[in-house]
Amino acid sequence: MPELPEVETVRTGLQRLLVGRTVKEARHDNQKSFPNSVEDINAFLIGARVMAVRRRGKVLIIDLNTGYSLVTHLKMTGQLVFVDSKEASSAKKRFGAGHPNESLVGLLPDRSTRVTITLNDAAILYFNDQRKFGWMRLLPTVAVPEIDFFKKLGPEPLQSEFTFRVFDERIMRRKKSRIKAVLLDQTVIAGIGNIYADESLWGAKIHPETRVDQISQVKRRALHQSIVSVLQLSIDKGGSTDRNYVNAEGKKGSYIQFAKVFRKEGTPCQRCGTTILKMRSAGRGTHICPKCQRVVK
Numbered sequence: 001m002p003e004l005p006e007v008e009t010v011r012t013g014l015q016r017l018l019v020g021r022t023v024k025e026a027r028h029d030n031q032k033s034f035p036n037s038v039e040d041i042n043a044f045l046i047g048a049r050v051m052a053v054r055r056r057g058k059v060l061i062i063d064l065n066t067g068y069s070l071v072t073h074l075k076m077t078g079q080l081v082f083v084d085s086k087e088a089s090s091a092k093k094r095f096g097a098g099h100p101n102e103s104l105v106g107l108l109p110d111r112s113t114r115v116t117i118t119l120n121d122a123a124i125l126y127f128n129d130q131r132k133f134g135w136m137r138l139l140p141t142v143a144v145p146e147i148d149f150f151k152k153l154g155p156e157p158l159q160s161e162f163t164f165r166v167f168d169e170r171i172m173r174r175k176k177s178r179i180k181a182v183l184l185d186q187t188v189i190a191g192i193g194n195i196y197a198d199e200s201l202w203g204a205k206i207h208p209e210t211r212v213d214q215i216s217q218v219k220r221r222a223l224h225q226s227i228v229s230v231l232q233l234s235i236d237k238g239g240s241t242d243r244n245y246v247n248a249e250g251k252k253g254s255y256i257q258f259a260k261v262f263r264k265e266g267t268p269c270q271r272c273g274t275t276i277l278k279m280r281s282a283g284r285g286t287h288i289c290p291k292c293q294r295v296v297k
Contacts, residue, residue, distance in 0.1 A: 002058060002074050002078070002193075002239070002245050003058065003191060003192065003193035003194075003195060003196055003240075004057070004058065004157070004158070004190070004191025004192065004193075004196070004231055005196070005231055005234035005235045005239045005240070005253075005255065006234075006239035006240065006245045006247075006253065007055055007057075007058050007059070007060060007074065007191070008055055008158075008235050008239075009235060009238050009239040009247050009248075009253060010060065010074075010080055010239075010247055010248045011053050011054070011055040011060055012248075013082070013247050013248025013249055014053040014060070014062070014080065014082060014125075014248045015052065015053040017082045017123075017248060017249075018050045018053060018062065018082065018119075018125065019050050019051065019052060019053065020049065020050065021049070021050050021119040021120060021121065021123065022047065022048065022049045022050075022119060022120040023045055023046055023047065023048050023049075023050075023064075023117055023118075023119060023120075024046070024047075024118045024119055024120050025046065025116075025117070025118040026041055026045055026046065026115065026116070026117050026118075027115070027116045027118075028114060028115045028116070029113070029114055029115075030114050030132060032132060032135065033114035033115060033127065033129060033132060033134065033135055033136065034114065034115045034127075034135070034136050035135060035137060036136075036137065036138040040068075040138050041138065043066075044064065044066040044067070044068035044138060045064070045066075045068070045070070045138055048064035048065055048066045048068070049064065049065040050062060050063070050064060050065075051063045051064060051065050056150055056153065056156075056190070057150075057153050057156075057186060057190035057191050058073070058074065058186075058190075058191055058193075059071060059072065059073050059149070059150075060072040060073075060074070060080065061144060063141055064141075067140060067141055067142070068138055068139060068140055068141060069138075069139055069140075069141045069144055070136050070137070070138055071136070071137045071138075071139055071144060071147070072127065072134070072135070072136045072137075073134050073135055074129075074134050075129070075131070075133035075134040075135075076131050076133050076134075077112075077128075077129055077130040077131045077133070077134070078127065078128070078129045078133075078134030079112075079126070079127070079128040079129070079245070079246055079250075080125065080126070080127055080248060081108060081125070081126045081128065081246060081248065081249070081250045082123065082124070082125050082126075082248050082249060083108055083123065083124045083125075083126060083250070084123045085122040085123060085124070108124075108126050108128070108250070109126060110128070112128040112129060112130045113126050113127070113128050114127050114128065114129050114132065114134075115127035115136055152186075152187045153186055153187065153190045154170060154185075154186060154187050154188045154189045154190045155170065155189060155190060156190050156191065157189055157190070157191060157192065157227055157228060157231060158228065158231055158232065158235075162228070164220075164221055164224045167189070167220075167223075167224045167227075168217075168220055168224070170188050170189060171188060171189075171212050171220070172212060172213075173188070174188065174212060175211070175212045175213035176211060176212070176213065177211065177212055178208065178209050178210065178211060178212075178281065178282065179201065179206060179208060179209075179210050179211070179212055179215060179223075180197050180198075180201065180208035180209070180281045180282045180284075180286060181281075181282035182212055183197040183200065183201075183227075184197055184282055184284070189227075191231075192227065192231075194262075194284045194285070194286075195240055195259070195262045196227070196230055196231060196234065197282075198261050198262045198286055198287045198288070199226075199230045199259060199260060199261060199262055200223060200226040200227045200230050201223070201226075201288070201293065202260050202261045202287075202288065202289060202292065202293060203222070203223075203225075203226030203229070203230060203260070204219055204222040204223035204225075204226045205219065205222070205292050205293055206219055206222075206223060206293060207288065207293040207294060207295045207296065208279075208281040208282070208286050208288060208293070209281055209295060210295065210296045211296070214296040215296070233255070233258065234253070234255040237253060237254045237255040237257075237258060238251070238252075238253035238254055238255070239253030239255055240253050240254075240255035240256045240259065240262075261276050261287040261288060261289065262287050263287070264276045264287060265277060265278040265287055269289040269291065269292060271289065271292055272289065272291050272292055274289050274290060274291040274292070275290075276288070276289055277289075277290055
């Protein structure tokens with residue numbers, strides 16, 4: 001599933017590419033992916049101008065000048081890809097399908113395309129989703145913060161308000177829980193998933209199975225700093241393409257090349273040289289250095 005850095009990378013791309021454009025047509029092949037009435041589509045989407053693209057946690061919000069927003073959750077395999085008609089044509093001529101240097105734009109639409117939004121200048125926004133778990137919902141903009149999911153969501157870890165005091169107060173609410181499970185809980189902190197939980201815990205030298213109340217304040221501070229730095233680094237690298245993720249222009253992110261433990265099992269720890277192991281924690285495949293990240297007993 002795309003995590004905060006991937007969704008933020010898509011957001012910045014769409015903010016640059018979509019704002020000011022007008023929706024001309026919207027087509028979909030699956031009602032679950034686009035659960036909106038024909039009446040609402042015609043009244044609030046068709047002819048609407050894109051005003052801004054926002055993010056909350058792992059969810060994208062495309063604000064329209066009609067007072068409505070397209071709220072998009074990519075879930076596990078969702079992609080939002082902007083394709084200029086000229087760019088798509090030149091990509092096919094330049095590379096051809098399957099070329100390793102090709103971005104996704106020259107191959108769209110494909111079998112995973114669920115929603116196709118055509119814009120006023122013939123550019124297209126594709127919503128692709130192989131597993132069909134994601135969705136695009138057209139909602140009044142004022143109602144978006146009242147979605148149950150958003151009301152329960154924790155603070156944004158890259159905002160200035162995310163101080164150590166806020167972080168510490170949030171995780172200590174679950175002081176008897178294992179720290180990785182706490183980091184994955186979106187009601188505690190928004191946007192952290194499996195990749196960045198592993199990376200942040202390695203950075204702070206904390207074993208993922210350590211109970212929160214067994215982590216010293218020094219290490220809790222280190223974890224707070226590690227979360228922020230890891231997420232920011234991934235955004236700087238365009239996110240991490242582990243499986244399905246691409247950015248708003250159909251290109252893959254490069255963070256995985258800079259990861260310290262995720263998908264690095266069997267390789268030496270970059271800090272101490274010990275072999276990275278893969279285990280299970282919080283029901284997820286988890287990567288650790290057994291020397292740097294000792295279990296607290």
